[in-house]
Amino acid sequence: MGKRKIETLQRIGDDKARQTTFCKRKRGLIKKAIELSMLCDQLIFLVVFDKEKQRLVEYQSHGEFSAKVVARLVDPSLPSSISHEKYTNLDIPNFALQASDL
C-alpha cells in the first residue's frame, strides 16, 4: 500500500481507516521518539490517549522519567533555570511549512 498525501489534517471519518492509521502512526511515533532519545541523549515521556476508546499508550525512554517526575518538571512554579518550549495543535502551521516532511 502506498502513501497518499494528506490533504487536510482532519479526523479520519471512516472507523476502520482511522484505526489502521492509528496503529501505523502510533508505532512510527514511538520509534521516532526512541531514536531521538538514544541518538541525542534525551529523556522522553509520551502519552497517547483515546478518550472514546479509553485506550492509553505510554512511552517513557527511561524508567526514572515517569509521569510524576515530568509533572514536577513542567510545573511553571519551578525555578526557570530551565529553558522551556511549548507547543500545541494550534502550532501546526509552523510545522506544515515543510511539505517535504510528510
Added chain:
Amino acid sequence: MGKRKIETLQRIGDDKARQTTFCKRKRGLIKKAIELSMLCDQLIFLVVFDKEKQRLVEYQSHGEFSAKVVARLVDPSLPSSISHEKYTNLDIPNFALQASDL
C-alpha cells in the same frame, strides 16, 4: 544534505552533529504527534528533556491535556477500565524490525 542510514542507535558523539540531529528530529517528532492527534482524534502529551542542557520541550495536543491530567491518568492505582500499553527504550528491537521505516 541527504539522509544517512543509521547504523547503530548510539548517542551521537560530535556535539554539533548531535545538536543538528536534535533540532531536526525534535521538529519531526512534534509534527508527527500533531498529525496523529488530529487524524485519529487522540489526546497527546509529549515531553523531551535534555538533562545536560536543562532544556525542556513540551507538546500537549489540547490545552486541557496537561501534565497533571496525564499523571493522574497513568497512575496504576486507578481503575483498570482503561487499556494501557507501555514502552521504553528497551523495546527498540520490536520497533527496529521494519528497517524500511527509517
